[in-house]
Amino acid sequence: MNFRKYLKVYKKFLHTSLASELEYKTNILVDLITAILSLVGSIFLLSIFFQNNGYIGGWKFEQALIIQAIYTILNGITNTWFNPNLTEIVKHIREGTLDFVLLKPIDSQFFISLKKINPSGFLEIMLGFLLLFFCIKINQINLNLSFLTLSLITISCSICILYSLWFFISTTTIWFVKTWNAIEVLRSFLYIGRFPLNSFSFSLRIFFSVFIPIAFITTIPSEVFLGLSVLWKILLEVIVATVFLINSRKFWLFALKFYSSASS
Amino acid sequence: MISNLINRKIFTLLKVQYSNMLEYRVEIALWAISGIIPFFMLNIWTNNNLNESINISDVMLSRYFLCAFFVRQFSVVWVVFSFEEDSLMGKVSPYLIQPLNPFFRYFAQHLAEQITRFPFALIIAFFFFIFNPESIWIPNLGILLLSIVSTFLSFLIQFLIQSIVACLCFWTEKASSIERLLFIPTLFLSGLLAPVVSFPAYVKSWIYLTPFPYLIDFPANLLSGNETNIRGGLIMQILWIFLLFPLFKKIWFEGTKKYTAMGS
Numbered sequence: 001m002n003f004r005k006y007l008k009v010y011k012k013f014l015h016t017s018l019a020s021e022l023e024y025k026t027n028i029l030v031d032l033i034t035a036i037l038s039l040v041g042s043i044f045l046l047s048i049f050f051q052n053n054g055y056i057g058g059w060k061f062e063q064a065l066i067i068q069a070i071y072t073i074l075n076g077i078t079n080t081w082f083n084p085n086l087t088e089i090v091k092h093i094r095e096g097t098l099d100f101v102l103l104k105p106i107d108s109q110f111f112i113s114l115k116k117i118n119p120s121g122f123l124e125i126m127l128g129f130l131l132l133f134f135c136i137k138i139n140q141i142n143l144n145l146s147f148l149t150l151s152l153i154t155i156s157c158s159i160c161i162l163y164s165l166w167f168f169i170s171t172t173t174i175w176f177v178k179t180w181n182a183i184e185v186l187r188s189f190l191y192i193g194r195f196p197l198n199s200f201s202f203s204l205r206i207f208f209s210v211f212i213p214i215a216f217i218t219t220i221p222s223e224v225f226l227g228l229s230v231l232w233k234i235l236l237e238v239i240v241a242t243v244f245l246i247n248s249r250k251f252w253l254f255a256l257k258f259y260s261s262a263s264s
Numbered sequence: 265m266i267s268n269l270i271n272r273k274i275f276t277l278l279k280v281q282y283s284n285m286l287e288y289r290v291e292i293a294l295w296a297i298s299g300i301i302p303f304f305m306l307n308i309w310t311n312n313n314l315n316e317s318i319n320i321s322d323v324m325l326s327r328y329f330l331c332a333f334f335v336r337q338f339s340v341v342w343v344v345f346s347f348e349e350d351s352l353m354g355k356v357s358p359y360l361i362q363p364l365n366p367f368f369r370y371f372a373q374h375l376a377e378q379i380t381r382f383p384f385a386l387i388i389a390f391f392f393f394i395f396n397p398e399s400i401w402i403p404n405l406g407i408l409l410l411s412i413v414s415t416f417l418s419f420l421i422q423f424l425i426q427s428i429v430a431c432l433c434f435w436t437e438k439a440s441s442i443e444r445l446l447f448i449p450t451l452f453l454s455g456l457l458a459p460v461v462s463f464p465a466y467v468k469s470w471i472y473l474t475p476f477p478y479l480i481d482f483p484a485n486l487l488s489g490n491e492t493n494i495r496g497g498l499i500m501q502i503l504w505i506f507l508l509f510p511l512f513k514k515i516w517f518e519g520t521k522k523y524t525a526m527g528s
Contacts, residue, residue: 027441034445041452044467048458049308052317056308181294188298201311204304 009106010114017084017117031120035127039072042194057198064196066135066222070155071194073128074162074217080121082163085113086170090180093173096261109252113167141225154221154234157241161217162190164244167252174255193218213240277369281376292377296384299336302329303392305457318462324490325459326399330392331411331484332456337385338378339419339479343370344443347430360520367427367516374423403487410494411487417501418479422450424508425475431512434519449474455481459490475504 021028046068050061059067089112092098101108136143169182176182189212197205197219209215216237223229285292306329309315315325347370350356359366393400403411429446432439451457453467453476460471460481471477478501485492 024438026436027438030441030445034441034448037445037448041448045452045457048462048464049312049314051462051464053312053314056312056314176290181291181298184298185294188301191301192304195308199308199312200304201307204307 006106006110013115014117017115018119021117021119028120028123032123035072035076035120035124039068039127039131042068042071046195057196057200059196059198062135062138063222063226065131066139066225067196067218068194069128069131069135070158070218070221070225071128072131073125073155074158074193076121076124076126076128077159078121078162078166079124080118081114082166083121084116084118086166087180087183088112088116089170090173093259098259099261102256102259108256109167109249113163136225139226141227147224147227150229150234151221151224154224154229154237157237158217158221160241160245161213161237164241164248165190165212167248171248171252171255174259190214190217196222213244216240273364274368274372277372278376281369281372282379285373285376285380289380292380293384295340296337296381296388299333299340300388302333302336302456305329309458314462318459320459320461320490323399324488326396327401327488328459328484328490330389330399331488332459332480333392334385334389334487335415335418335480335483336456337381338415339422341374341419341422341426343367343374343423344426344430344433344440346370346373347427348433348438348440351433356523360523365516370427371423374419378419401489403489407486407489410498411483414478414483414486414498414501417498417505418483421475421501421504421508422479424505424512428508428512428515431515431519434522449476450479453477454479455484459485461490472500475500478504 043065046061046064049056050064054060056064089098092101092112101111104111135141141147165186166183169186172182189208192200192208193214197208197215200208205215220229220233220237224234306326309325309329310322315322320328347356347366350359350366356366359369425446426443429439429443432442436442453460453471453474455477460468460477463471478497482492482497482501484490486494486497
């Protein structure tokens with residue numbers, strides 16, 4: 001693949017979508033307030049859980065905050081890239097404009113996954129990092145190189161898994177046409193990523209690590225931050241992430257065979 | 265004569281919308297599934313014995329969250345998203361000419377969707393009882409009727425609030441981001457994720473003056489047989505409706521004057 005060409009195309013994508021999104025400036029402000037309120041709300045919820053208990057699922061309040069921080073960062077990434085692009089697939093398929101994407105001399109998955117960007121998600125990512133730094137301070141985590149690389153690896157794996165989940169669901173649009181609500185189901189499942197996996201019952205834990213690996217997304221990176229993580233868990237996350245990424249690619253190419261335009 | 269006409273209009277609208285909704289059964293089933301967050305919350309509460317500190321037994325808490333799920337299912341409102349799309353596409357113009365407030369159309373849409381959703385919600389409740397057989401109960405008829413009324417009132421409050429937000433479309437075009445902002449307090453304060461009884465005292469002191477606890481917490485407590493002030497709750501619900509309705513009428517009146525047809 002021609003890396004430089006794709007980089008150049010991506011720059012153009014950034015430029016056009018930023019320009020169009022910045023037209024709605026008040027919108028960005030409203031989104032910022034939404035992101036702050038939503039973080040305050042979930043910390044409030046967490047504080048209710050902890051008001052009479054020191055530990056939940058073996059996690060202290062300060063430690064559980066790390067999960068919130070990572071969730072907020074990942075949610076920001078979802079809102080910046082995945083949500084605006086992958087909901088667009090539904091529109092492409094309903095209106096038949098996917099034809100134009102497929103005709104372009106560029107990889108269709110690349111085009112469809114990165115075309116748009118929603119700048120208000122950046123604010124959420126920053127908010128998440130602020131909370132993360134605060135957590136690093138109150139949990140007295142010392143930063144060293146191995147810790148940084150491990151956390152970087154696990155968080156990038158989480159991003160890959162998250163992307164694949166979104167992409168899987170959006171790809172099914174080729175058969176079902178309307179999948180807005182399937183995305184809502186995914187969203188509501190992702191919501192449990194705000195809490196430590198150990199706070200759920202055994203059956204739910206199995207469900208969320210085997211069938212829908214939401215458990216991997218926030219809990220393992222948080223464990224890395226606390227120095228609790230064992231090597232096999234990290235390796236497992238890397239494997240799950242690669243499997244998911246490769247399959248999302250294969251699934252897209254497979255689904256395209258069934259694409260039969262619209263109208264005309 | 266006039267009431268007869270209104271009856272016929274409402275009946276026709278409902279019939280049309282119901283057959284429209286039946287086309288998207290799978291969509292609505294998925295949407296029903298996306299509302300299962302209360303069950304995840306229940307899992308956290310009971311799995312960590314958090315309910316001991318607020319003096320609610322496991323059984324009562326599971327009933328509470330099941331009822332919260334039901335109340336949420338039948339009070340979901342999305343009028344702002346429909347109205348925003350219609351207003352951006354210029355579809356509002358033909359509606360405005362008709363001798364019928366377009367919000368009746370959306371209202372019928374919501375009611376029809378609730379009727380379609382009912383069997384799916386029952387199926388989910390059935391599965392819930394399979395996993396939690398000890399929480400089966402039969403509320404007496406009076407309570408059942410009262411809670412249906414209060415769920416409907418909760419739906420009305422949310423419908424009015426969202427319609428007011430939707431009318432902002434006449435000024436800003438992207439009113440849905442304001443709705444997303446308003447959704448955050450609704451999510452955290454309505455009792456969907458944690459019963460209002462469990463909130464810390466500094467929140468409880470003012471929360472009963474806001475509409476939020478009457479959206480889910482009050483009807484769910486009523487239906488599940490948890491302690492609640494029935495008369496006070498119903499009065500507050502009605503009070504909020506009387507407060508919001510003139511506001512909606514005012515903003516609708518101002519908005520239609522401001523409206524400049526888009527598209528076509």
